[in-house]
Amino acid sequence: MSLKxxxxxxxxxxxxxxxxxxxxxxxxxxxQPVRMTIERVAHLFSxxxxxxxxxxxxxxxxxxxxxxxxxxxxxxKIIVRITGPQDEAGIAILKEGNDIxxxxxxxxxxxxxxxxxxxxxxxxxxFTIDDLVKETFLARDYSVITSFVGQRGGIxxxxxxLTPKPDAAVVWGKVVLxxxxxxxxxxxxxxxxxxxxxxxxxxxxxxxxxxxxxxPTRLVMQxxxxxxxxxxxxxxxxxxxxxxxxxxxxxxxxK
Amino acid sequence: MGGRLVQLAxxxxxxxxxxxxxxxxxxxxxxxxxxxVACLMAGLRWQMIENGTCLVMSQIQVQAPLYYxxxxxxxTLGGGQGTDVNALLSVITxxxxxxxxxxxxxxxxxxxxxxRSAGVELMGIVPERERKITILNSEIIxxxxxxxxxPKGVVLGDKLASTIGMELGSEIVLLTQAADGSxxxxxxxxxxxxxxxLDAVDRGLVLMSLPALQELLQLAPTRIHEVGIKLNxxxxxxxxxAALERQLHKIVPARARAWPELAPELASYVQFNxxxxxxxxxxFFLMAVxxxxxxMLMAVFERTRELGMLMALGMRPIQVVMLIIAEAVGxxxxxxxxxxxxxxxxxxxxxxxxxxxxxxxxxxxSLAGVVVGHLWYxxxxxxxxxxxxxxxxxxxxxxxxxxxxxAAHFKPTEAIRxx
Numbered sequence: 119m120s121l122k123x124x125x126x127x128x129x130x131x132x133x134x135x136x137x138x139x140x141x142x143x144x145x146x147x148x149x150q151p152v153r154m155t156i157e158r159v160a161h162l163f164s165x166x167x168x169x170x171x172x173x174x175x176x177x178x179x180x181x182x183x184x185x186x187x188x189x190x191x192x193x194x195k196i197i198v199r200i201t202g203p204q205d206e207a208g209i210a211i212l213k214e215g216n217d218i219x220x221x222x223x224x225x226x227x228x229x230x231x232x233x234x235x236x237x238x239x240x241x242x243x244x245f246t247i248d249d250l251v252k253e254t255f256l257a258r259d260y261s262v263i264t265s266f267v268g269q270r271g272g273i274x275x276x277x278x279x280l281t282p283k284p285d286a287a288v289v290w291g292k293v294v295l296x297x298x299x300x301x302x303x304x305x306x307x308x309x310x311x312x313x314x315x316x317x318x319x320x321x322x323x324x325x326x327x328x329x330x331x332x333x334p335t336r337l338v339m340q341x342x343x344x345x346x347x348x349x350x351x352x353x354x355x356x357x358x359x360x361x362x363x364x365x366x367x368x369x370x371x372x373k
Numbered sequence: 374m375g376g377r378l379v380q381l382a383x384x385x386x387x388x389x390x391x392x393x394x395x396x397x398x399x400x401x402x403x404x405x406x407x408x409x410v411a412c413l414m415a416g417l418r419w420q421m422i423e424n425g426t427c428l429v430m431s432q433i434q435v436q437a438p439l440y441y442x443x444x445x446x447x448x449t450l451g452g453g454q455g456t457d458v459n460a461l462l463s464v465i466t467x468x469x470x471x472x473x474x475x476x477x478x479x480x481x482x483x484x485x486x487x488x489r490s491a492g493v494e495l496m497g498i499v500p501e502r503e504r505k506i507t508i509l510n511s512e513i514i515x516x517x518x519x520x521x522x523x524p525k526g527v528v529l530g531d532k533l534a535s536t537i538g539m540e541l542g543s544e545i546v547l548l549t550q551a552a553d554g555s556x557x558x559x560x561x562x563x564x565x566x567x568x569x570x571l572d573a574v575d576r577g578l579v580l581m582s583l584p585a586l587q588e589l590l591q592l593a594p595t596r597i598h599e600v601g602i603k604l605n606x607x608x609x610x611x612x613x614x615a616a617l618e619r620q621l622h623k624i625v626p627a628r629a630r631a632w633p634e635l636a637p638e639l640a641s642y643v644q645f646n647x648x649x650x651x652x653x654x655x656x657f658f659l660m661a662v663x664x665x666x667x668x669m670l671m672a673v674f675e676r677t678r679e680l681g682m683l684m685a686l687g688m689r690p691i692q693v694v695m696l697i698i699a700e701a702v703g704x705x706x707x708x709x710x711x712x713x714x715x716x717x718x719x720x721x722x723x724x725x726x727x728x729x730x731x732x733x734x735x736x737x738x739s740l741a742g743v744v745v746g747h748l749w750y751x752x753x754x755x756x757x758x759x760x761x762x763x764x765x766x767x768x769x770x771x772x773x774x775x776x777x778x779x780a781a782h783f784k785p786t787e788a789i790r791x792x
């Protein structure tokens with residue numbers, strides 16, 4: 119498959135969390151097994167288009183907050199619409215190319231979010247704006263090696279370690295991805311800083327067949343330095359390669 | 374005997390008027406210079422502290438114990454319940470050393486107007502209280518300070534305004550993460566634009582009314598992050614902060630931090646300034662030692678015969694020493710009086726009118742991130758004046774020791790033969 123093909127696929131990833139774009143790494147890495155497996159991981163969520171219904175639960179020392187949202191993706195466009203709770207329903211986040219825009223129904227305004235803020239918390243969760251709507255080119259910015267093959271928690275896994283290329287402008291010092299050998303679904307992803315310290319970890323679980331694919335439907339993001347703080351994402355529904363009209367990706371454009 | 378000795382010393386001083394006068398003039402001018410320098414240095418310190426605290430920071434900040442340095446918006450005074458803000462303010466203003474106090478709330482957010490946006494710090498204030506402790510209200514270059522008339526009005530810096538393309542009356546959207554984690558947002562109107570000369574403030578600060586910010590951040594009216602305090606005497610800040618912290622514990626756990634803690638760079642500048650003043654004093658004292666010693670040595674050698682005669686008549690060596698020292702100290706004290714007489718009008722002028730640093734250009738001088746202004750005002754530093762006077766008198770005394778010791782060792786039989 120060509121590089122172009124992968125770039126297209128990567129663009130369409132929803133809740134990409136970086137790992138999806140790993141597909142590209144097969145061009146960077148010569149190791150055949152790594153190539154094959156990451157190719158399969160990349161297949162997992164990526165598609166020409168998708169529609170997903172998702173619940174997000176944010177837990178921190180102040181309590182718990184539940185958000186529900188619907189996500190549409192097509193090509194390099196992604197739109198997230200908040201459907202609950204009541205007072206935040208209608209907020210929409212549109213990512214088109216490099217631009218990220220928020221539509222705020224209360225103010226009835228559309229706000230452009232500077233790229234510099236893409237690493238800020240997304241609506242108070244432990245995910246960043248970048249995690250949710252912006253593809254991170256792991257393959258373009260990182261080199262991949264297989265760092266572990268064997269049993270982890272009774273499951274046969276592959277572990278890949280991704281380190282940034284010298285001139286890559288990235289925030290992580292290292293990303294570690296663990297997948298099941300049997301079906302190539304991801305089980306765990308760790309994000310490390312420049313000093314090799316774990317900053318946050320993402321745990322995948324509740325594997326279900328949805329939209330014709332076996333996917334982890336539950337993702338838990340846990341910041342390493344904040345005990346009692348975590349954000350859970352649950353897929354209620356996802357459909358791949360469905361036709362989506364261009365009108366879906368438009369925000370009311372008052373200002 | 375002591376009185377006689379002083380009388381004798383005084384008379385001796387005026388026997389060689391020219392020499393005494395020249396030495397006196399030198400010391401007097403030196404003392405006047407010291408006063409001048411001490412006054413300017415004190416003025417600079419005061420101006421630095423005043424200007425460094427008066428824009429936004431204030432002199433003492435009272436916050437919840439864990440608010441700083443994380444500055445999480447949830448960490449309000451009194452925690453999630455908040456506190457009785459009026460009771461808190463009346464406890465603080467009950468301290469006579471407090472000039473005024475003002476409640477504040479802070480947040481961070483995205484300011485957006487048109488297609489441009491920027492991250493900003495939001496500050497919620499009570500204008501009529503805030504203007505007593507900070508002077509941002511007098512830095513408004515267009516429009517007005519916050520008024521109750523426009524509840525959703527904001528005041529921001531000229532650099533931010535030009536970067537985003539805002540004018541007076543522009544509508545802006547503020548987007549922030551509220552205390553409950555939800556996405557707070559609302560539309561506001563620009564009512565005033567300020568220019569402070571400090572880039573961080575002019576580019577990054579947005580002022581709005583306290584209730585408006587509390588609403589945006591989903592904070593109850595009882596929840597504030599800080600009380601800013603201005604004192605009658607800024608030098609008492611650390612002591613007042615400690616006293617307030619004890620007082621406030623009856624109402625709410627709080628941490629009171631004075632400006633040396635809030636702005637360590639300002640505190641270290643003040644120390645540096647003290648050190649420079651000390652060095653200047655020291656250099657001058659060294660010069661004075663040489664001047665006085667020279668005069669006294671001359672006076673002793675010139676009067677070898679006379680001193681020998683006094684000793685032959687029964688004056689004891691210790692009395693000779695006392696005489697010479699009395700002459701030196703008399704010289705110093707007379708010089709101090711004259712120096713003070715020259716210095717005082719100068720000090721008065723410095724404090725009242727200042728030195729024009731910028732000249733015709735009217736340029737503003739800033740130092741260590743603090744705007745000093747284009748006039749350098751002096752400020753009376755009486756402890757330093759006293760130190761200078763005592764220092765000079767001591768200097769005279771020390772420098773007379775050697776000539777006095779020489780005189781005490783004259784042999785009367787030899788000395789009276791000297792011409």
